[in-house]
Amino acid sequence: xxxxxxxxxxxxxxxxxxxxxxxxxxxxxxxxxxxxxxxxxxxxxxxxxxxxxxxxxxxxxxxxxxxxxxxxxxxxxxxxxxxxxxxxxxxxxxxxxxxxxxxxxxxxxxxxxxxxxxxxxxxxxxxxxxxxxxxxxxxxxxxxxxxxxxxxxxxxxxxxxxxxxxxxxxxxxxxxxxxxxxxxxxxxxxxxxxxxxxxxxxxxxxxxxxxxxxxxxxxxxxxxxxxxxxxxxxxxxxxxxxxxxxxxxxxxxxxxxxxxxxxxxxxxxxxxxxxxxxxxxxxxxxxxxxxxxxxxxxxxxxxxxxxxxxxxxx
Amino acid sequence: xxxxxxxxxxxxxxxxxxxxxxxxxxxxxxxxxxxxxxxxxxxxxxxxxxxxxxxxxxxxxxxxxxxxxxxxxxxxxxxxxxxxxxxxxxxxxxxxxxxxxxxxxxxxxxxxxxxxxxxxxxxxxxxxxxxxxxxxxxxxxxxxxxxxxxxxxxxxxxxxxxxxxxxxxxxxxxxxxxxxxxxxxxxxxxxxxxxxxxxxxxxxxxxxxxxxxxxxxxxxxxxxxxxxxxxxxxxxxxxxxxxxxxxxxxxxxxxxxxxxxxxxxxxxxxxxxxxxxxxxxxxxxxxxxxxxxxxxxxxxxxxxxxxxxxxxxx
Numbered sequence: 001x002x003x004x005x006x007x008x009x010x011x012x013x014x015x016x017x018x019x020x021x022x023x024x025x026x027x028x029x030x031x032x033x034x035x036x037x038x039x040x041x042x043x044x045x046x047x048x049x050x051x052x053x054x055x056x057x058x059x060x061x062x063x064x065x066x067x068x069x070x071x072x073x074x075x076x077x078x079x080x081x082x083x084x085x086x087x088x089x090x091x092x093x094x095x096x097x098x099x100x101x102x103x104x105x106x107x108x109x110x111x112x113x114x115x116x117x118x119x120x121x122x123x124x125x126x127x128x129x130x131x132x133x134x135x136x137x138x139x140x141x142x143x144x145x146x147x148x149x150x151x152x153x154x155x156x157x158x159x160x161x162x163x164x165x166x167x168x169x170x171x172x173x174x175x176x177x178x179x180x181x182x183x184x185x186x187x188x189x190x191x192x193x194x195x196x197x198x199x200x201x202x203x204x205x206x207x208x209x210x211x212x213x214x215x216x217x218x219x220x221x222x223x224x225x226x227x228x229x230x231x232x233x234x235x236x237x238x239x240x241x242x243x244x245x246x247x248x249x250x251x252x253x254x255x256x257x258x259x260x261x262x263x264x265x266x267x268x269x270x271x272x273x274x275x276x277x278x279x280x281x282x283x284x285x286x287x288x289x290x291x292x293x294x295x296x297x298x299x300x301x302x303x304x305x306x307x308x309x310x311x312x313x314x
Numbered sequence: 315x316x317x318x319x320x321x322x323x324x325x326x327x328x329x330x331x332x333x334x335x336x337x338x339x340x341x342x343x344x345x346x347x348x349x350x351x352x353x354x355x356x357x358x359x360x361x362x363x364x365x366x367x368x369x370x371x372x373x374x375x376x377x378x379x380x381x382x383x384x385x386x387x388x389x390x391x392x393x394x395x396x397x398x399x400x401x402x403x404x405x406x407x408x409x410x411x412x413x414x415x416x417x418x419x420x421x422x423x424x425x426x427x428x429x430x431x432x433x434x435x436x437x438x439x440x441x442x443x444x445x446x447x448x449x450x451x452x453x454x455x456x457x458x459x460x461x462x463x464x465x466x467x468x469x470x471x472x473x474x475x476x477x478x479x480x481x482x483x484x485x486x487x488x489x490x491x492x493x494x495x496x497x498x499x500x501x502x503x504x505x506x507x508x509x510x511x512x513x514x515x516x517x518x519x520x521x522x523x524x525x526x527x528x529x530x531x532x533x534x535x536x537x538x539x540x541x542x543x544x545x546x547x548x549x550x551x552x553x554x555x556x557x558x559x560x561x562x563x564x565x566x567x568x569x570x571x572x573x574x575x576x577x578x579x580x581x582x583x584x585x586x587x588x589x590x591x592x593x594x595x596x597x598x599x600x601x602x603x604x605x606x607x608x609x610x611x612x613x614x615x616x617x618x619x620x621x622x623x624x625x626x627x628x
């Protein structure tokens with residue numbers, strides 16, 4: 001019989017979010033730790049220590065298992081493979097599931113791509129609750145994706161399926177951390193938005209609140225857009241266009257009910273959604289013109305990934 | 315209890331192939347009729363007449379049902395929707411399954427996209443027999459596709475999933491029958507190869523066996539390539555490049571075991587496969603570099619679609 005609680009862990013480039021979750025999907029305890037540790041061993045030590053502390057109230061023996069969402073991670077093997085956005089992950093294969101399990105006295109640990117975890121969370125608790133076919137796009141430091149077909153997450157032949165952030169948005173476009181050029185991630189992630197800002201500012205002379213800043217973040221672009229800054233508005237318009245054109249290419253693959261946007265950047269939807277929908281519907285084959293919704297995740301960002309990951313552990 | 319035989323029908327732009335199939339996948343009787351009829355009623359009349367004739371030996375009462383593969387056709391609704399390559403299909407919704415059924419005294423008729431039927435045939439009898447995840451690309455008058463994930467054909471939310479011929483290969487590229495520009499189909503179908511021939515001949519002055527022909531077909535290009543014609547070889551090299559770049563974009567979606575090529579043009583594989591594999595592996599994200607096979611269908615062209623379609627009728 002399954003025990004009363006599970007642990008959900010969401011590992012991102014900056015931080016890892018941890019929650020103790022009950023059967024109804026309530027997060028009873030939660031903590032955030034920094035992902036930026038010297039090496040994976042330090043990270044795993046901090047993570048397992050934190051999980052043990054959080055479990056004190058419910059008791060570690062009442063935990064059924066740990067579900068982990070992490071970049072470039074493989075459901076079949078339990079490994080994190082060349083996670084270029086994580087400081088200790090680039091170019092390495094880390095047996096993350098088994099390492100975490102070791103630190104928790106052999107508790108069962110199941111791992112998946114962080115974007116897959118978000119999709120599972122959305123499917124179980126979010127706007128995709130009634131949907132059998134949808135794509136969850138995670139707009140974070142990178143662009144991730146989790147694909148649900150016929151009610152099931154798509155893992156593919158090797159467990160890595162659903163890497164839509166590394167499909168080509170613009171031929172011979174921006175250099176991507178993965179080694180390719182023009183990946184969707186280089187345009188539509190938080191860092192992609194910042195890159196667009198640098199490019200647009202250098203190419204024009206228009207006045208902008210963003211001008212003169214030493215380092216521009218997507219948050220800065222959002223704040224400027226809120227103040228009506230024209231360059232900032234153009235940046236989001238372009239971001240939406242790139243997304244829409246690429247979404248038009250995803251739709252014929254699986255005829256989804258919807259594409260769901262998740263992650264920090266989704267908050268800027270009012271600035272990029274009009275151009276996204278226009279580009280998507282202009283570029284998709286007639287069968288799906290004006291037929292596929294683009295929705296914003298209804299889950300709190302911190303919760304979706306924790307809940308999605310935790311669902312793996314039942 | 316299921317009866318002893320089924321009928322498989324493969325409707326293409328030029329002709330429809332019909333077979334009476336037993337439980338082991340043997341095609342006992344077969345016929346070919348022209349698709350180019352005045353209207354769909356004439357076509358359905360000829361088709362049902364032919365099926366009745368072919369069934370004489372086994373007896374129509376021993377037929378379990380009819381499976382039909384047809385362009386732009388919907389498994390869920392039984393309709394053919396705006397099949398632009400079929401003379402009586404463009405711009406129309408035809409209730410093809412129910413019309414055929416009416417002509418066969420109410421026999422059960424199941425319909426799917428012709429490319430889906432080919433994928434089902436490949437999965438049941440061909441090179442994809444052991445595969446749980448693959449894409450079947452049909453290189454015919456158009457470019458179709460059938461996608462199998464976790465052993466099941468992907469129909470999507472509306473029954474139309476798997477229209478990879480209408481994803482964008484070259485931005486603002488060639489005009490497509492579907493109304494978009496740059497669709498994969500406009501480059502990698504038989505007609506796409508002919509278009510490449512016209513373009514290359516008009517842009518260069520190189521000698522070629524293809525020069526001076528009134529109308530060039532992909533067969534002409536193949537024949538010229540067989541004789542070492544440099545322009546013909548370049549045409550196939552370019553065709554392979556376009557396919558490879560686009561396949562690199564399909565792979566991250568579902569991490570397939572293989573991509574299987576089916577249809578007349580696949581016969582020219584020795585001319586386009588080197589550039590296809592090079593472009594695919596150069597443009598796919600590192601996770602799948604040199605890991606996904608591109609195979610040629612092991613089924614006779616006429617058989618695969620008939621067998622695939624017939625499998626629907628059990």
